[in-house]
Structures are given as C-alpha cells and as structure tokens.
Amino acid sequence: xxxxxxxxxxxxxxxxxxxxxxxxxxxxxxxxxxxxxxxxxxxxxxxxxxxxxxxxxxxxxxxxxxxxxxxxxxxxxxxxxxxxxxxxxxxxxxxxxxxxxxxxxxxxxxxxxxxxxxxxxxxxxxxxxxxxxxxxxxxxxxxxxxxxxxxxxxxxxxxxxxxxxxxxxxxxxxxxxxxxxxxxxxxxxxxxxxxxxxxxxxxxxxxxxxxxxxxxxxxxxxxxxxxxxxxxxxxxxxxxxxxxxxxxxxxxxxxxxxxxxxxxxxxxxxxxxxxxxxxxxxxxxxxxxxxxxxxxxxxxxxxxxxxxxxxxxxxxxxxxxxxxxxxxxxxxxxxxxxxxxxxxxxxxxxxxxxxxxxxxxxxxxxxxxxxxxxxxxxxxxxxxxxxxxxxx
Numbered sequence: 001x002x003x004x005x006x007x008x009x010x011x012x013x014x015x016x017x018x019x020x021x022x023x024x025x026x027x028x029x030x031x032x033x034x035x036x037x038x039x040x041x042x043x044x045x046x047x048x049x050x051x052x053x054x055x056x057x058x059x060x061x062x063x064x065x066x067x068x069x070x071x072x073x074x075x076x077x078x079x080x081x082x083x084x085x086x087x088x089x090x091x092x093x094x095x096x097x098x099x100x101x102x103x104x105x106x107x108x109x110x111x112x113x114x115x116x117x118x119x120x121x122x123x124x125x126x127x128x129x130x131x132x133x134x135x136x137x138x139x140x141x142x143x144x145x146x147x148x149x150x151x152x153x154x155x156x157x158x159x160x161x162x163x164x165x166x167x168x169x170x171x172x173x174x175x176x177x178x179x180x181x182x183x184x185x186x187x188x189x190x191x192x193x194x195x196x197x198x199x200x201x202x203x204x205x206x207x208x209x210x211x212x213x214x215x216x217x218x219x220x221x222x223x224x225x226x227x228x229x230x231x232x233x234x235x236x237x238x239x240x241x242x243x244x245x246x247x248x249x250x251x252x253x254x255x256x257x258x259x260x261x262x263x264x265x266x267x268x269x270x271x272x273x274x275x276x277x278x279x280x281x282x283x284x285x286x287x288x289x290x291x292x293x294x295x296x297x298x299x300x301x302x303x304x305x306x307x308x309x310x311x312x313x314x315x316x317x318x319x320x321x322x323x324x325x326x327x328x329x330x331x332x333x334x335x336x337x338x339x340x341x342x343x344x345x346x347x348x349x350x351x352x353x354x355x356x357x358x359x360x361x362x363x364x365x366x367x368x369x370x371x372x373x374x375x376x377x378x379x380x381x382x383x384x385x386x387x388x389x390x391x392x
Contacts, residue, residue: 052339052377053392071099075385082118082125083372083380084140088387091116091127098138107142121160122184128158128168135168137186145186153178159203161253167202167211179213181232190232197226205271206253209233212271214248214260223247225262229273239273252291255317259291266297268317277319283311290336292373296322296354298336312343314354323356337373344371344381351379351392360392 073079076092083089086101093116097108113129120126124144128135131154137145145166149155152173159167166182177199181190190211192202197215204211211230218224225248229239246262253259257268257276263286268277283301287310290298295317302310308330314322333344340359341352349362349371359377370382379390 052375070101070380070389071103071387073097073099073385073387078113078116079384080116080118080127081370081372081382081387082120083374084120084123084125084138087140088380089118089125089127089138091118096127096136096138098140098142106140107138109136109143111136117158119158119160121162121166122164124160124164124166126158126160126166128155130155130157137166145182156199157201159201159251161204161208162206163208165204165208167204167213169199169202169213176215179211181211183208190230190235192228192230194228200225200248201251203251203253203258204232205258206256207271210238210271212251212258214251216248225260227258227260227269227273229271241269241273241275243267249286250289250291254291254293254297255295257317259297259317261286261289261291261297266299266315266319268319277317279315279319279321282313282324288331288334290334290341293336293341293354294338296336298334298341300327300331300334312352312356314341314356322354325352325356332368333370335371335373335379338375338377340373340375340377340379342371342373342379344368349379349381349390351377362390 071088073090078093080091087106088099090097093113094110095108096111098106100106111134113132115130117130118125118127123139124137126135126137133149135147135155135158136143149170153170156169156171164184168180170178172178176194176197179192179199179202180188181204183189192211192213194215197217200214200216202211202213209232211232213228215226215228222244225243225246227241228237231238243260243262246264248260248262250261251259257270260267264281266279267275269275281301283303285302285305287302288300296314299313299315300310308328310327312325312327316322330346331343332346335342339353343350349365351359353359367383368381369384372380377392380387381390
C-alpha cells in the first residue's frame, strides 16, 4: 500500500465518526421537533380547533386572506342577515336576496315588510314579516316555500329546527292562535289551534317528534308562560310545564333539550315536559343572547338598561354556568355557532370558546355593525353595505 493510499484510509477513518456524530445530532433535533409538534397537535385537536383550522385550510386555501369583501348589498337600516352554508341571505323592508360566496346574486324578490325577521335551521332560512302576512323559505338555490296568511292571521313568529322543520305561529280571529308545522320537505303536516290562551311562539324538537308551543296567561295574578307539548304523530297533547314570572323572548334547542329564553331566566326542559335546568340572570337586564352554540347558550347581561357595564356568560344545558366575563365596553353584536362565540365590540372583534377564553382577535373593525359566526371558526363581518370574511 502506497503512502497516499494509507493517508486516504486514515482520513476516511477519522471522518466516519464525525459523520455519525452529525447524523445523530440531526436525528435528535428532529425527534425533539417531532415531540413539540405532537404536543401542539394534541392541544389543538383536544378542543376541536385543530380540525376547524384544517377545515378552513381546505375551504379557503393557504392563500386566503381576511378582509376581502365577499358580499355587497344596499344599505338599509332594516337589513337582517343569515347564512345558508356560504351563501348570505339579506332581508330588508323592500327586498329579499340570496348572495353567493363570489358576491353574485343567486335569487331575489321584492317584498313589502314592516318588521322583517329571519330564522335559520337545517339547510333553510325563513324570512317573514312580524305582524304581517308574508313568509318565504329559502334553501341554497333560492325560494322553496311561500306562505301568505289572511288579514286576520298576522304572523307572530317562525322557527326552523336543526332538521329544517318549520313551525309558524300566527294570530287567528276565531282562536287565540294557530301553529302550522311543516316537515323538512316543506309539506304541511300538523296544525295546533289554541282557544284558551294566546300563542306567542313554537318550535319542533330536533328529533322531529314533538311540538313545543308557548302560551301566555295569568295564574293567581302572576304572569305565566305555559309550554304545551304535542306529539306530532298522535296529534295530541301529552305534557306541559309553566315558566312563572317571565316573559318568553325566544326558544330553540340545545343537546336535545328545549331551551326557553325569558326576560328573567333561561329554562331547559326535556321533550317530555320535565324541567332539567334553570339559570336565573345575575344582572337585571338581558341585552343579547344566542342559542346556536354547540353545547351552550350565550348571554349578555347588563347592570343597567343602557351602558356598557355587564357580564358575558355561557350556560350549559343543565342550567349551570360554564363561564362568565366582565364586560366594560359596548357590545354591538354577538353570534354563537358550534364551539365559537363571536363578540363585536366598538373597536375589535373577539372570538371566544365556550369557556370564554380568547381564540382570536381582530382589531380595527371600522364600520362593522353585525357579525355571523360560522362553524369552522371563521366570522362574517357585516357593515351597512358589504360583508367580509375574517379567518382566525
């Protein structure tokens, strides 16, 4: 063996341990990084936000940006908004429009409403005139059903459940009220006539079996809201329960429970008429609420009739308080959807989870007036004449 060959062999023998040392060090760094990413992954997926981030990535792509105007509409003080998937419903005194995600108009019609209102459930939105005679049901393609009541049957409320079943409450000259129930195919399947008490609201339970109707009256000089339960298959009453000293504001469902929002308390009941939970308000004035949380109801309670001193609260279906947060600034709007609660303040948008921990914040909301939370954690920010998407 020549001297050159011996030197080359010696160099190779010296370099081999160095290479092994570098590979070992790189492998250790990679393993540490993998552990750190695993911890972050588990933390994100534990509360479901990781899945939602993945949903947003596939829905909007990695190049999507917040603040892009997605919808434009006429500025009207009477505008009301709702979502069907990624399509926006805009209702005013004079028009009803369905807008696609690219801003184009899918469907529209002229209307004449004094008190326009929207309700959303399943894959439908119902638009109606409180005290009027016109009601429209829309799906993602446009008009699905139109109802025109008689002059002596003014519309009082309309509710869609999570399956898209519709309950329409109206006045009636010969009765104290009538509730008409439509199935998810928008076929009339049941009518409830009340002769003893006025009917103010109604909701079909999410299993599609029962109708809960709110009737109003007095017992022993005390104002009482009575919830009457009807079996839609047997078309007969099978239960009822009272909510004393409280004016019913709204109703819906949460985790299989009927949720009733009153001006003094939040009441939950099973579909057999058993009250399962009650949350009495800690502050005297109910300012805002939303029943659309995955497993909570969001409340904004104020200490005074006006002003910005209040408490933001989330309540579980058993009536227990999940979390509360002191609020010392004006709240313009709030919207719950799934595990997220979007709260629009005068200078910022904050997205909370059910424990009222901050998930994301957007400063400088400018002309924003309303918000619509979406199930994947994104939020639609609405101004007087346009709407833009915020991606956390």
